[in-house]
Amino acid sequence: VQLFLPPDVLEQETFVPNDRPLRVVWEDDDLMVLYKPRGLLSQKDQPGKQDDMNSRLRTLLWKRGIWNPETDRSFRPSVAHRLDRNTSGLVLAGKTAAGARKAAEMICQGNLEKEYLATVEGVVDRPQELRLFLKKEGTKALVRDTPEDGWLHADMDIEPVGHAGNNTVIRVHLLTGRFHQIRASMAHIGHPLAGDVKYGGQPGQPYSLEACRLCFDGHCIEIPQK
Missing domain, CATH: 3.30.2350.10 (Pseudouridine synthase)
Structure with missing residues (x-):
């Protein structure tokens, strides 16, 4: 062990x-x-x-x-x-x-259920169920569509909730908690987080990723409105 x-x-x-x-x-x-x-x-x-x-x-x-x-x-x-x-x-x-x-x-x-809000590049026009496979390599996560030895399930559901110029704000329901899962998975499907240059996003403002909701033991806690 x-x-x-x-x-x-x-x-x-x-x-x-x-x-x-x-x-x-x-x-x-x-x-x-x-x-x-x-x-x-x-x-x-x-x-x-x-x-x-x-x-x-x-x-x-x-x-x-x-x-x-x-x-x-x-x-x-x-x-x-x-x-x-x-x-x-x-x-x-x-x-x-x-x-x-x-x-x-x-x-x-x-x-413990987790939901996130993220701003990604491009137009995401429909909800999607992402069932991918992830492997950590150095300081990055690699993602593929099919399983292979040493690769872990990386599952999440995404839903567009708004648009900001050429970007889309999505809500992510995380089903597994892998290293850089949201960042790497969204880049894999062609929608890296806006500003996330590590995963192919265009340089500019820092990327936006926020854990907005936790549900556990009968409680669902959301970030209060400022």
């Missing part, structure tokens, strides 16, 4: 408060839905002090008296799944050890 753990799990370091703002969209006694802004890491990607969602979450719960880093050494509040640095939107997090276990179980059983 091989375990791949992020650096902040392996490190035994002193808790350093992070007073940057954290937007809480929804919560109960054990779980939270947080909003991650574009440009912020979900979790640390290097040793030492770093601004990320986890450090902001731990600071908030420490200030509320829910989590004590000195006594709760076996549990550190964390987001239950990640969004890429340049993807914004909703993230589920465990406030307590019981909440973290519940979130992990929902994800493992496929009971």
Whole structure:
């Protein structure tokens, strides 16, 4: 059995408060839905002090008296799944050890539904069911139409919801959670995210991809209107 753990799990370091703002969209006694802004890491990607969602979450719960880093050494509040640095939107997090276990179980059983909004190049004029196959190679994802050893199912449904010039705003219902799945899949069908030069988009403004809706355990949480 091989375990791949992020650096902040392996490190035994002193808790350093992070007073940057954290937007809480929804919560109960054990779980939270947080909003991650574009440009912020979900979790640390290097040793030492770093601004990320986890450090902001731990600071908030420490200030509320829910989590004590000195006594709760076996549990550190964390987001239950990640969004890429340049993807914004909703993230589920465990406030307590019981909440973290519940979130992990929902994800493992496929009971956390995710929807995204993305702006893609060209005209998408009808809903589509994309049943593709993906393989991570270096810092990119490769996509093909047919299965092959080592390639993983990459399934999602898309629906156009609006147009912006020559671009289309689509809603994506993600059925599997693969590396760069939305970006690579849309590029594969000829509609890369607008501005996503890594996957063939035209240079210009940064690409727009936002996790807009999470459904779990009878709850459906959406980003509130600003």
